[in-house]
Amino acid sequence: MSGRELFELALEMLDAGEGSLTISEFLLALSEVNFKTQEGVDDEFLDNLERVDVASLPELAECPICTNKFSENEYPLLVKLPCRVQNGSKKEHIYDMDCIAPWLKLHSTCPMCRFNVKDVALTRKKRLDEETRLAREALGDEDDADEEEEGWDLYG
Structure with a gap:
């Protein structure tokens, strides 16, 4: 329930x-009232989050969720959310993966700025699709490129 x-x-x-x-x-x-349910991100998204080296952070830097200092964690796995990419913020939102993963599984927004991180994935996908389309056009007929790709399934 x-x-x-x-x-x-x-x-x-x-x-x-x-x-x-x-x-x-x-x-x-x-x-x-029709409540819009917001779905979280998948494991692939979590796996592709940018990793952060603890040595690159100030000594007193801490996770905004658990407030533990990153430097005190023996095996830190720190990730940076892509908020700054879209909203132009200079502030980077860095979290312990153990803290942010459960949040992102339920919500697709940054807990600090409420930026929807799925927007970055959609923008990235659109850009890759456009680059692929342009590359195919540069190579020639799009149908020829599709026919060439169809033969590859014989080898894999």
């Missing part, structure tokens, strides 16, 4: 006991 379903059930139980007009109106309004 989702959090929203539990909340609605609790309100319904409260409404049944008290018969409150306010709760009934709130339940009605809640049923009319």
Whole structure:
């Protein structure tokens, strides 16, 4: 049962006991609201996050989530979210992978600036598709390139 379903059930139980007009109106309004669920990122995205060397950071740098100093971790796995790429910020959002991975599995946003990291992936995919299209056009007919690629499955 989702959090929203539990909340609605609790309100319904409260409404049944008290018969409150306010709760009934709130339940009605809640049923009319379409909550957009935001899905997190996949494992591939996490694996491709930029790694950060702890030696490149100030001695007192810490994870914004757990507030532990990066330098005190014996085996730090630090990652940098791509927020700065899109919003032009000079501030880099660096986290312990152990802290940020659970968050990103549920949410696709940076916990500090709320930048949707999936936007970077979409932008990167569009750019790669465009570069591939331009490369095919430069090589000649697009259909010829597709026919050449079709033969490769014989070898792999």
